[in-house]
Amino acid sequence: MNYCSTRDxxxxxxxxxxxxxxxxxxxxxxxxxxxxxxxxxDLESLRHMDYxxxxxxxxxxxxxxxxxxxxxxxxxGAYGGGKFDNPAVAxxxxxxxxxxxxxxxxxxxxxxxxxxxQLLPRLMTTAARKIGEQRxxxxxxxxxxxxxxxxxxxxxxxxxxxxxxxxxxxxxxxMQKLQMCTQEGQNVWVCGILGNFxxxxxxxxxxxxxxxxxxxxxxxxxxxxxANSINWGRLVPQIVYYISAYCDLLAGDEIALGDRVDxxxxxxxxxxxxxxxxxxxxGLPIGRLVCAxxxxxVLTEFLTTGLYDRNRPFYxxxxxxxxxxxxxxxxxxxxxLSGGNSALVSGxxxxxxxxxxxxxxxxxxxxxxxxxxxxCCDDAGTEQTIRRVFDSYSYLLDTHTAVAVDVARQYxxxxxxxxxxxxxxxxxxxxxxxxxxxxxxxxxxxxxxDEFSAVDAVTALTGAAVPAPLAGLREKQPRFDSVCxxxxxxxxxxxxxxxxx
Numbered sequence: 001m002n003y004c005s006t007r008d009x010x011x012x013x014x015x016x017x018x019x020x021x022x023x024x025x026x027x028x029x030x031x032x033x034x035x036x037x038x039x040x041x042d043l044e045s046l047r048h049m050d051y052x053x054x055x056x057x058x059x060x061x062x063x064x065x066x067x068x069x070x071x072x073x074x075x076x077g078a079y080g081g082g083k084f085d086n087p088a089v090a091x092x093x094x095x096x097x098x099x100x101x102x103x104x105x106x107x108x109x110x111x112x113x114x115x116x117x118q119l120l121p122r123l124m125t126t127a128a129r130k131i132g133e134q135r136x137x138x139x140x141x142x143x144x145x146x147x148x149x150x151x152x153x154x155x156x157x158x159x160x161x162x163x164x165x166x167x168x169x170x171x172x173x174x175m176q177k178l179q180m181c182t183q184e185g186q187n188v189w190v191c192g193i194l195g196n197f198x199x200x201x202x203x204x205x206x207x208x209x210x211x212x213x214x215x216x217x218x219x220x221x222x223x224x225x226x227a228n229s230i231n232w233g234r235l236v237p238q239i240v241y242y243i244s245a246y247c248d249l250l251a252g253d254e255i256a257l258g259d260r261v262d263x264x265x266x267x268x269x270x271x272x273x274x275x276x277x278x279x280x281x282x283g284l285p286i287g288r289l290v291c292a293x294x295x296x297x298v299l300t301e302f303l304t305t306g307l308y309d310r311n312r313p314f315y316x317x318x319x320x321x322x323x324x325x326x327x328x329x330x331x332x333x334x335x336x337l338s339g340g341n342s343a344l345v346s347g348x349x350x351x352x353x354x355x356x357x358x359x360x361x362x363x364x365x366x367x368x369x370x371x372x373x374x375x376c377c378d379d380a381g382t383e384q385t386i387r388r389v390f391d392s393y394s395y396l397l398d399t400h401t402a403v404a405v406d407v408a409r410q411y412x413x414x415x416x417x418x419x420x421x422x423x424x425x426x427x428x429x430x431x432x433x434x435x436x437x438x439x440x441x442x443x444x445x446x447x448x449x450d451e452f453s454a455v456d457a458v459t460a461l462t463g464a465a466v467p468a469p470l471a472g473l474r475e476k477q478p479r480f481d482s483v484c485x486x487x488x489x490x491x492x493x494x495x496x497x498x499x500x501x
Contacts, residue, residue, distance in 0.1 A: 001064040003030040003232065006335040007349065009342040015063045016127035019120075019233035020137070022226035027209045027349075028342070030232045031332050036061030038243065038283035040257055047247040051089040052079050054247060055119075055240045061282075062236050063123070065130065074122035078237075083108055083118060085467065090115065090241045092248050095393055098420040099408060100254075101401065102245045109179060110428035110467050111321075112272065113150035116229075116237040121154045121161070123233045124225065128160070135223045138497065139163040140207060142200035142228060144268060145176040145321040146427060148190070149183070151227040156185035162497050163188045163227070166200040169483050172320050174451040175431045175470065181478040189496035190480040193489065196314055197268075198326045203489040204228070213490075213501065220500050229271030230328050238275035243284055245422050254420070261420040264290040264411065266404040267299060268322035270329035272424060277333060277371065288415070292407035293376040294319045299327055303374035306365035308348075309357040318379045318435040319399040321427070326352070334360075337367045373415065375407035382406065386429075386439035396464045398429040398436065430470050433458050 003018040005011040007028030013021070018030035036058075046054050055075045056068070063071060079089050086106040093101045107114025128137060139161060141151050148165040155163045165180060169192030172180075180190045193200050207213065208224060217223065229235050242263060249255045263286055265273040273291055280286040293300045295315045302308045310325040317323055335345050344361075351358040360368065377385070385402040389395055397405060404423050412418050429436045433454040438445040440461055448454040452474050455466060484492035494501050 001036075001062055002033045004033055004340075005029065005342065006031055006331050007342050007346040009340050014065045014131070015232070016065050016130040019123055019127045019231065020131060020133055020223075020225055022224070022231040023205075023208050025211070027205070028346070029230050029328070029331050031335055032062060033340075035278065035282050038279075043247060043250065043284075044257060046243065047250040049247075051240075051244055052076060054244045055079065055237070058240045058243055059236065066126065070126050074119060074126060077122050078119040084114075088248075090244055092245055092422075093395065093425075095389065095395065095405075099405075099423060100245070100249070100421065101395075101423050101425040102241065103425045104241060105426065105428045107150070108469055109146070109149045109153050110431055110469055111146035111150060112424070112426040113146045114153075115241055116234045117147070117150035117154040117227060119237045120151075120227055120231070120233045121158045125158060125160065127233070133223070135218065135221050137161045137225050138217075138222055138499065139227050140204055140224055140493065141165045141226065142197065142204040143167045143172075143180075144197040144324055145172040146431075147228060149176065149179040152180060152183040152185065152188050152190070155188070155227070156183070157187055161187060164493050164497055165190045166193050166204065166489060166493075168192070168196045168200060169194060171196050171316055171323055173432050173435070175433060175473070176320070178451070178473050178476070178478070181480045182473060182476040183479065191482040191484055191492050191496060193484055193486055195486045196316075197324050198310070198314070199486045200489075201228075201326060201328065203486055207490055207493065216501055217499070222499060228328070229269055235271055235275060235329070238272060239278045239282075242276045242279040242286070242422070246284055249420070258285055259420070260285045260287040261422055262286065262288045262290060262411070262418055264292055264404050264408045264421055264423040266292045266319070266322060266400045266424065266426055268296075268324035268327065270299065270327040270333070272426070274329045274333055280371075281336070288418075289372050290407060290411050290421075291372055291374040292404040293374065294322045294382070294403050295376065295378045296323050296325060297376035298325050300374040300376045302330075303368060303372045306360035306362075306368065307357065308352065308359075310352070311356040318382055318432070319403050321400055322403065334364070337364055373411055375410040377403045377406040383435075383439035386436060390440060390462065394462075396429045396436065396458075396462055397425070398427040399432045400427055401425040428467055428470070429464065430455055430458065430466050437461075
């Protein structure tokens with residue numbers, strides 16, 4: 001299996017090289033030049049495996065320069081050893097009828113990013129050895145809240161690596177900020193920026209594509225890589241859990257082999273739903289891919305009209321991990337749907353950078369519409385959904401999953417024939433305790449003091465258990481308090497990690 005760049009299809013890289021580089025030199029994203037196939041016989045075999053077994057089988061189709069033993073070692077290190085508080089790793093919970101919540105938040109940071117970021121450090125260090133990379137790898141991340149903590153935890157004290165995380169100072173929940181700023185490890189550093197996630201992401205991309213900087217770092221024995229979903233090694237593990245969810249439905253006799261399901265994903269940077277697209281293209285019987293957005297509904301407009309326009313107000317919402325106006329992984333989708341037309345993709349990305357918008361050609365828009373359905377949900381709808389689901393099922397949603405559950409409701413009303421829905425549940429509700437509390441009981445929320453008062457109130461009202469990793473934050477003191485401007489990210493990054501430029 002070879003990988004090329006979305007902006008230059010002539011480039012060829014192995015899986016190991018693509019993972020270590022993170023992003024192609026000209027700014028494109030690595031994509032597989034072909035996809036492994038998933039046959040009914042494969043699904044029948046996978047239904048009898050545990051999550052780790054399924055992960056080894058699926059990853060083996062993409063990471064063809066890794067040995068089976070290397071993949072098994074990486075997978076067992078990621079998902080074994082009690083790191084996940086549920087033996088199923090990514091279990092399904094049924095709400096009503098054909099709605100199933102795919103719980104992706106049972107890992108050490110209580111968010112879906114653990115599914116990939118417990119695996120990526122192992123893939124990256126294995127890949128570096130395979131290609132003979134001797135330089136220190138510095139992982140640079142922009143986060144809207146969850147990627148940062150999951151990456152910090154995954155790369156904590158991993159030999160031969162350092163990690164820097166930038167997050168929007170006023171654009172994450174109090175619990176997310178506390179998780180990042182109390183992070184342990186001698187090789188990590190965290191910094192807020194005076195801006196939103198798109199500003200952080202643009203700053204990180206500018207650092208990655210600065211060739212002069214790359215040469216200076218290399219001269220000091222340092223190379224940059226990414227743990228954002230622009231890195232293929234971050235994205236490929238996410239394909240596994242959609243396939244695993246389908247196999248769990250098979251194993252539980254909820255569906256028959258070959259039955260189609262639709263998938264609903266709360267989406268900001270488009271990586272999580274893109275993973276479902278890859279699973280579909282491999283042969284998993286997925287019908288429609290339903291993209292759920294919050295008030296920052298740039299993706300809803302794009303998937304409906306073909307117009308991508310980030311020239312709009314940016315809203316800080318109760319689902320902050322989706323407060324994004326530039327969805328990087330769309331670039332990969334456009335490359336695949338255009339038949340690998342890197343000139344087209346490069347042109348569209350140039351338009352986005354220069355004008356803030358682009359319009360899809362009609363034939364490409366039609367392909368998008370055949371695959372995707374899109375809806376959005378504002379904060380009021382999010383709170384109503386959290387309250388309704390708890391009142392009906394005694395099940396507590398976080399603010400991002402609530403967006404997806406509401407859009408799933410909209411989808412069922414709009415589209416006839418929708419049967420089984422797998423809804424990606426992306427975070428434990430206690431990561432957003434204050435917002436969840438306000439949804440359940442606004443009067444109690446108004447009296448809550450700090451974040452842990454809100455946690456205690458949610459527990460008292462609902463009886464939902466607080467995950468140990470979040471409960472343990474109560475006694476921790478922040479280690480990091482740096483804040484920089486958007487323009488000062490490079491200097492702050494160098495100072496924070498003691499890197500000579």
